[in-house]
Amino acid sequence: xxxxxxxxxxxxxxxxxxxxxxxxxxxxxxxxxxxxxxxxxxxxxxxxxxxxxxxxxxxxxxxxxxxxxxxxxxxxxxxxxxxxxxxxxxxxxxxxxxxxxxxxxxxxxxxxxxxxxxxxxxxxxxxxxxxxxxxxxxxxxxxxxxxxxxxxxxxxxxxxxxxxxxxxxxxxxxxxxxxxxxxxxxxxxxxxxxxxxxxxxxxxxxxxxxxxxxxxxxxxxxxxxxxxxxxxxxxxxxx
Numbered sequence: 413x414x415x416x417x418x419x420x421x422x423x424x425x426x427x428x429x430x431x432x433x434x435x436x437x438x439x440x441x442x443x444x445x446x447x448x449x450x451x452x453x454x455x456x457x458x459x460x461x462x463x464x465x466x467x468x469x470x471x472x473x474x475x476x477x478x479x480x481x482x483x484x485x486x487x488x489x490x491x492x493x494x495x496x497x498x499x500x501x502x503x504x505x506x507x508x509x510x511x512x513x514x515x516x517x518x519x520x521x522x523x524x525x526x527x528x529x530x531x532x533x534x535x536x537x538x539x540x541x542x543x544x545x546x547x548x549x550x551x552x553x554x555x556x557x558x559x560x561x562x563x564x565x566x567x568x569x570x571x572x573x574x575x576x577x578x579x580x581x582x583x584x585x586x587x588x589x590x591x592x593x594x595x596x597x598x599x600x601x602x603x604x605x606x607x608x609x610x611x612x613x614x615x616x617x618x619x620x621x622x623x624x625x626x627x628x629x630x631x632x633x634x635x636x637x638x639x640x641x642x643x644x645x646x647x648x649x650x651x
Contacts, residue, residue, distance in 0.1 A: 417603050440617050451617070468524040468640065470612060470648060471640045472642070472643055472644055473631070474614055474615060474616055474645060475618060476527055476616065476617075480510075481510055481648055483622055483624075485516075486514060486625055487628065488520060497523070497643065499524075499584075499644045500517055501526065504529030505530060507553060515557065518557040519564035522644065523645060523646055524559075524561055525561050526546055528545040528549055529549045534567070550581075561581060563584050564584070567586050582649070586616035589616045589617065592618055592621065592624040595623070598623050598626055598630065605627075605635045606631060606638075607640060612648055
């Protein structure tokens with residue numbers, strides 16, 4: 413008999429399954445009352461959908477403009493309590509003033525990125541000045557953590573693409589921005605994020621404001637309850 417592609421293959425598979433079931437019934441001496449559904453499923457190679465694990469949706473929480481001597485430690489405490497790793501894009505001069513906080517970030521498993529030394533808009537300065545802003549910040553991070561940053565976030569989200577080969581850092585933007593720097597209303601910040609949150613989103617907040625830090629921890633609580641897993645941006649991008 414000539415096989416006709418995929419359709420014939422399916423028919424043959426079903427036929428083989430029926431033969432197996434027939435053999436099973438014969439082995440049980442045609443006592444149909446003793447045939448269990450799990451026996452039939454096992455004979456046909458049935459796999460329950462519930463047996464296949466479903467991976468939890470991942471999401472990244474990122475903070476710009478820190479570290480803050482006051483609010484970043486409070487944020488780190490809250491993240492540690494919740495078992496969450498975040499990504500921090502540091503302003504070089506703030507990192508220079510708060511090396512112990514930067515060191516703690518690294519030791520607790522958070523990802524540290526570059527956010528320029530003076531928070532300059534890179535398209536509004538010369539190429540040389542832009543390189544210096546990024547290089548000086550990377551130097552501070554390396555001095556404190558011993559590790560070169562691999563990711564950067566351009567202030568205001570504007571970027572000179574011709575710098576990419578020179579600086580050897582990957583620019584990272586965001587997908588959810590609640591504009592937390594414009595308001596102290598935590599409910600507004602939280603609602604904006606949790607109503608928009610989807611798998612693989614990157615949330616933008618700032619760890620230099622009390623309202624943003626407290627809203628950030630509330631966001632973690634809500635999204636964890638909904639089944640989200642918080643990861644650093646490198647894990648999102650590499651996957």
